[in-house]
Amino acid sequence: MKNPAISQETNRTNWRAKEALKKRERYLKALVGIQRRLLASTMDNSLYQEVLAILGDACEASRIYVYENFVDEEGNICAQQAAQWCPPQIVARFENKVWESFRYEQILGTEAYEQLKEGKFLQKAVIDLPEEKQACFLNKNILSFLMIPLTVNDEFFGVIGLDHCEIASSNWGRLEVGLLSSAAAAIALAKEKQLTQETLEQQLTAIETSTEGIMILQPSGELHYINPAYCQMLGYEFPQALLGSQWRDHHPSEETIRIDEEIFPQLESQGEWNGEICAQRQNGTTFIQELSMNLTHNGEIVGVCRDVSDRKQAEEQLKASLEEKELLLKEVHHRVKNNLQVISSIFSLQSQTIEDEQALAILEESQNRISSMALVHEKLYQAANLANIDFAEYIRDLTYNLLASYNVNSDWIQTEMNIESIPLNLDSAIPCGLLINELVSNSLKHGFPDQRSGTIYIFLGGKDEQAETLCLKVEDDGVGLPEGFDPHKAASLGISLISSLTQQLRGTLKFQNNPGASFEITFPKPIERKRF
Template identity: 40%
Template sequence: TSADGTITYTNDAMDELFGYKKGGLIGKYPSILNAGPTPEDVTKRIMEAIKKEGYWEGEIQNKRKDGSDFISYAKISALKDNDGNIINYLSTQHDITDRKQAEEQIKASLREKEILLREIHHRVKNNLQIISALLDLQSKHVKDKEAFEMFRESQNRIKSMALIHEQLYQFKDLAKINMAEYIQKLATDLFYSYGVGRDRIELKLKAHDVLLGVNTAIPCGLIINELVSNSLKHAFSDGMEGEISIDLRSNNDHTFRLIVSDSGVGFPKDLDFRNTETLGLQLVITLVKQLKGTIELDRSTGTTFKVTFGD
């Protein structure tokens, strides 16, 4: 176009794109190609960009001579004389309607899959809660203390997995679990399950904005469930007071470190935690291997388990 904005030249591709005969656009203003009036703020941004950068590029809603709309990707450049004065504008346009429609179809498909995935996690959570409730009902008819404890431990393990799926359908990111929120809920449920008050045993939680994928979060949650349960059952006897600490953080080498500790009586010195007959610790060792991680035990003050793993 000329400096005053009238069209002075179009090539064959431009004429064909807009449905005009050769030379049919000469002398007209480009506004006739727009699908409706361009808002003043948009025009202002375009002109400011051309003035500052020498060009502007972006998407424009256009219309052909027959009135049909299409989306084009346009680039407008300013042509200047030796004194820096704008003498012409050069515009190139590409029809991207098919690409935009494909993008919208992909977005719609992703939205549908997101809704479906949330519904799946919701149903999995509900089914796990039903199993937990059935175990609870069955446990009320159990007279043997050891058998009752097995029912309760199974319930807590199922609840730890149900919480993962609850977090997934509630959290904005369907692929990641907010572990700080998850651990808080998990620990609260465990304290309630074992009838332990926070006035006697204090819970200290540190989860530094850690987000884990579901395949890592489930075994990690089960490990926390087993270690905290172990502390609640064995570390504080005869009404002893103390604290349980859960610390989960990300390391600089793309690994994570989980520390579960208590200030209780301490882990028996003559017991090898890697080779015990208790299902809980056997499960912890198996889950750490599943995460391709490592686990260490510090008995110097109370009991401290340190687990390192990747996502």
């Protein structure tokens, strides 16, 4: 005869096994239903609600909910309600504003928050929480809860959780943990798919609305994809007319040789090509494309191009306009030089009728000053850069002209020059030229009387390492300046010009006997002004 106690225990064990099997089947059925819904629809709050309803019908939780994360103004990661399910007899979690959105650390504590961030599930009995954190749970009759983190694209995205309002145990069954973990994985996968799809749609929208032509070529060179801008660029109404055609066919014959011998080989060897290429529209007209092509890992070629015909035409017009203005400016400098030479020639003719030596000297000095200005304009129209002249060459020519003007024997008076290559614009070159004219003329007239021999030294260069301050020095080893010499009190026109021209350059003038006369003018490097 069977022991009644043993028989009763066996019956209970069999019943529990049957119940566990039923629960397992119910959970598996719920997971299949969840997978189907997630695969069939886009992830949104209504789909969340359907998924939670399936889970609610399958498990014995008091509430099921989903939170998605956001970052608040202070940079803290917070949870924002997305959806919840609960039976009619249970008060909804989200009716309490505390549970609409919250900071994980404030509600759960730092340790629990870090656990979720690390991808670990969190199961707690409310009585195990710190006392100050129990109130908001107990207000909703929550005795225990289970939270599974949602990890989307390797980031903590949110949580899916279960509440129990009847059981205070912190140990949830393996089936419940497994069910919720599987649901969380399915939701995360669907969310990743949705985000990827949204990103692709955004990228496609950007490509389709781009004003630059975009195309994808198959390894064989056929057009596999084109955006509307590329279609319009080639003069076609519909992309279908271009798809499947050879990309090289949309270029003039002379460019196909370049495509085969330069572009495709470079793509194969370097993976990219950038440059300009002539393309051909449907009506046979051609235009210039600026093209960038890249070879992908699967052998396809992605190209981005723009029509630069208008820009090239504008560049050509600008170039022609600049060349025309350059010619006009050269002509202006040439005519100014000629006019100055005419004035110099008039002075030369006038000097032939003058017997007064003082008046004759004044005319000759004026001729030299005019010649120094004419030489600036001559160097400018001969220079490649019309804005600046090579002042080293200018000083050499000016000095030789002055020596010839004063009939100086080169065996008696020599010149030594140390001229750095400093480009000067017209505003600085003319006063500098006049200064050198006056200072060298002063040395030639007064520094070497009675056919005395000697040397004139000329220096022009940077005063400092940055060459922000320039220095012009003219000195000789002649008889030197008269005792008590003061340029501000001198009655000479030449000395007055030196002072005036130094002020024009915003410079300072120093003079001394070293042992001959030495003049040093320092002035700031000229600022290039834009001319219109």
